[in-house]
Amino acid sequence: MAYLDHAATTPMVPQAAETMAALLSDCGNASSLHGAGRRARRIVEESREAVAAALGARPSEVVFTGGGTEADNLAVKGIFWSRRDADPRRCRVLVSAVEHHAVMDSAEWLAAREGAVITWLPVDETGRVAPQTLRDALVAEPDDVALVSVMTANNEVGTVQPVDELAAIAREFGVPMHTDAVQAVGQLPLDFAQSGVDAMTVTGHKFGGPLGVAALLLGRDVDCVPVLHGGGQERDVRSGTLDVPAIAAFAVAAELAVKEQPVRAERLRELRNSLVDGVVVAVPDAQLNGEPSLDPLRRLPGNAHFSFPGCEGDALLMLLDARGIECSTGSACSAGVARPSHVLLAMGHDEARARASLRFSLGHTSTDADVAAVIDAIAPVVERARSTSG
Amino acid sequence: MKVLAAMSGGVDSAVAAARAVDAGHDVTGVHLALSPSPASYRSGARGCCSLEDSRDARRAADVLDIPFYVWDVAERFARDVVDDFVAEYAAGRTPNPCVRCNERIKFAAVLDRALALGFDAVCTGHYARLVDGLLHRAVDSGKDQSYVLAVLRPDQLARAMFPLGDTRKPDVRAEAAARGLIVADKPDSHDICFIADGDTRRWLEGRLGSQPGPIVDAQTGDVVGGHDGAYAFTVGQRRGLGVTVPAPDGRPRYVLDVSVVTRTVTVGPEDRLDVRTVLAGEPTWCGPQPTLPWQGLAQLRAHGEVHRCTGEVVDGRLVVRLWDPARGIAPGQTVALYDDTRVVGSATINSTAG
Incomplete structure (x- = not known):
């Protein structure tokens, strides 16, 4: 098996798995006042401090959630509600056209149910939002904007957004900015305070932590209306009994991912570059989507995303799967039905190119053999897939 | 494999x-x-x-x-x-x-x-x-x-x-x-899979709109009722006609013919539904083409009964003569030909004659 779908989820690092396993049979609700509760609380708070330190935030800015989707929903809806409550004119949300569905659909839900108006920030052919685009959108009518949400790095094509510049512009206009940084941890240098954003989503299973645990880094001064109501465990912004073993493992993985980021990124970049070179040699008309320069600060070092003209992505996926190569078409599914990627369409590609696309994403367990397997298989698979279309 | x-x-x-x-x-x-x-x-x-x-x-x-x-x-x-x-x-x-x-x-x-x-x-x-x-x-x-x-x-x-x-x-x-x-x-599926609630008539109404027209008695030529769309009727249909004028002979009426051009649904007694000749389209043979004319069995609707018949091809179209009459055969359905249990071929029914 060659696993090249780390952007979907990446294996847990052994240190995180060990931490989690050791805590699974311990009893203790971190909100309880007795000894067991205090022990649990201590683990949660130490984990919070570790996460904060690794990501450049203060401990009080770390809000643990049950996943990246929950954190995105909380940021987009919670900040929107809070901003609109403070000033009813603020009903506009500025969202990039290449966001993950967790952000995109939250915004669309606000538009459908809460009277929000969405301004989709267009991207260039590499998938990047130009800072001037945000400025123009804000200058037009700065008083009606509730928030800006632009992801740190795109999950499909790996394009890195100029988040610091965008955040500075949003700040100029006094508008809070959220960024979904789910794909970035461990692949890019990341610092919440330095970035200037007001909220940032990170999730465990994309950087070697467990599934089902994530954090919204939420600036101390940023008011956010809760989505989940209950005991108010997390800063009164998020309720629910804390998953102590998962949070501890999340923290271990986060520390490790950040510590090893420069080494990991360099290794991924080398592997990815040989993958791209090999695929283009094997299939000369393969089109690399996204940032062409492969600069690790402009494109995630583990991401390779191609269109193979004349093929359908799901046929390629199936043929590669049959050869033990696991990758993704990178597009959203409902009943498992592939839709042309909104990301590629937003980048100005046509539906045919969007449907012909395939994502290979590398991670901390990727090897030369994984890359070699793809390069070996890709030409016959593309040839076979071509005969199926038309 | x-x-x-x-x-x-x-x-x-x-x-x-x-x-x-x-x-x-x-x-x-x-x-x-x-x-x-x-x-x-x-x-x-x-x-x-x-x-x-x-x-x-x-x-x-x-x-x-x-x-x-x-x-x-x-x-x-x-x-x-x-x-x-x-x-x-x-x-x-x-x-x-x-x-x-x-x-x-x-x-x-x-x-x-x-x-x-x-x-x-x-x-x-x-x-x-x-x-x-x-x-x-x-x-x-x-x-x-x-x-x-x-x-x-x-x-x-x-x-x-x-x-x-x-x-x-x-x-x-x-x-x-x-x-x-x-x-x-899990229960069997019976209905047409893309019509969720099974109400074909209403589903068609949503797509074809209202096309009102008369319901005419084949024997008297009188208009005996009206409808909102001839497409909602099928030859052989008895229920749901909404005809209030009783037939002269008091027998139940069936749909005999559906004309979309004149928006007319013609109704009449059951024996007028008898079909002895089925004119169909170009046949598809499921195996070797049989020697024509061919004798065997014909099935004219899903789960319908079978009729002994003679089949031949005239100008590329399948003509099936039934040895005993069939009732209420609707154009658009398939006529499938069988040799005992073996399927010989099929064609889409274009029209029928008594």
């Missing part, structure tokens, strides 16, 4: 796939997404295109430990089956969408794609048998689906697998339960 098992999410296709696995084939499950926006979770599991059906198919594939994919054939299905269904009704005919789906989707678009991807055969849960490459009725006569497969050519049948043809439905359910397939108790 590399076999693609079409899995609807129902019990039949799940057991069919399981049997293909048992037979030693390299099986991959595929669920055909027929609707561009699958209607979430529909109660009663009537169709085969809800999210729940897709999930059921995936679960069955998981239990069988075979790869599973969803293929989006919604566009083709909308064009070749749904649009055709509407156009046929609009033309005053009564189509059979399952026949079209087998002809143009399952054993055309899907089969072609499967072959191109390196598969050798497509396996479905249809109740029909293949004996030496020839299509036969299923052992379970109550479930037999050879009629809706009678549009398949020998080259298509050569790539088809129907593992359930020799088994009775209750045994298929028992087998599903024994295999741990959770769909074992």
Whole structure:
């Protein structure tokens, strides 16, 4: 098996798995006042401090959630509600056209149910939002904007957004900015305070932590209306009994991912570059989507995303799967039905190119053999897939 | 062989796939997404295109430990089956969408794609048998689906697998339960899969709109009622006519003819429904073309009775003369020809004569 779908989820690092396993049979609700509760609380708070330190935030800015989707929903809806409550004119949300569905659909839900108006920030052919685009959108009518949400790095094509510049512009206009940084941890240098954003989503299973645990880094001064109501465990912004073993493992993985980021990124970049070179040699008309320069600060070092003209992505996926190569078409599914990627369409590609696309994403367990397997298989698979279309 | 098992999410296709696995084939499950926006979770599991059906198919594939994919054939299905269904009704005919789906989707678009991807055969849960490459009725006569497969050519049948043809439905359910397939108790689908609530007339109304016209008595020539669209009527139909003027002879009236051009529905007594000659379109032969004229059996609707007949081809079109009259045969339906249990061929009915 060659696993090249780390952007979907990446294996847990052994240190995180060990931490989690050791805590699974311990009893203790971190909100309880007795000894067991205090022990649990201590683990949660130490984990919070570790996460904060690794990501450049203060401990009080770390809000643990049950996943990246929950954190995105909380940021987009919670900040929107809070901003609109403070000033009813603020009903506009500025969202990039290449966001993950967790952000995109939250915004669309606000538009459908809460009277929000969405301004989709267009991207260039590499998938990047130009800072001037945000400025123009804000200058037009700065008083009606509730928030800006632009992801740190795109999950499909790996394009890195100029988040610091965008955040500075949003700040100029006094508008809070959220960024979904789910794909970035461990692949890019990341610092919440330095970035200037007001909220940032990170999730465990994309950087070697467990599934089902994530954090919204939420600036101390940023008011956010809760989505989940209950005991108010997390800063009164998020309720629910804390998953102590998962949070501890999340923290271990986060520390490790950040510590090893420069080494990991360099290794991924080398592997990815040989993958791209090999695929283009094997299939000369393969089109690399996204940032062409492969600069690790402009494109995630583990991401390779191609269109193979004349093929359908799901046929390629199936043929590669049959050869033990696991990758993704990178597009959203409902009943498992592939839709042309909104990301590629937003980048100005046509539906045919969007449907012909395939994502290979590398991670901390990727090897030369994984890359070699793809390069070996890709030409016959593309040839076979071509005969199926038309 | 590399076999693609079409899995609807129902019990039949799940057991069919399981049997293909048992037979030693390299099986991959595929669920055909027929609707561009699958209607979430529909109660009663009537169709085969809800999210729940897709999930059921995936679960069955998981239990069988075979790869599973969803293929989006919604566009083709909308064009070749749904649009055709509407156009046929609009033309005053009564189509059979399952026949079209087998002809143009399952054993055309899907089969072609499967072959191109390196598969050798497509396996479905249809109740029909293949004996030496020839299509036969299923052992379970109550479930037999050879009629809706009678549009398949020998080259298509050569790539088809129907593992359930020799088994009775209750045994298929028992087998599903024994295999741990959770769909074992799932109700059968009866209705047209793309009409969720089963109300075809209302569904057509939504697409064809109101086209009011008269209901005319064939014997007296009198207008005996009105309707909102001739397309909602099928030759042979008795119920739901809304005719208030009783027939002169007091006998029940049936739909004898549907004319979309004049928007007229003609009704009359049952004996006027008798059909002795069926004029159909270009025939499809499921095996070697028979020597013509040919004598055998004709079936004129799904689960309908069979009639002894003589078939011949005139100007490329199939003409079937029935030895005893059939009643209420609607243009648009398929006439399938049988030699005992073997399906010889079929054609779409264009018109009938007494």
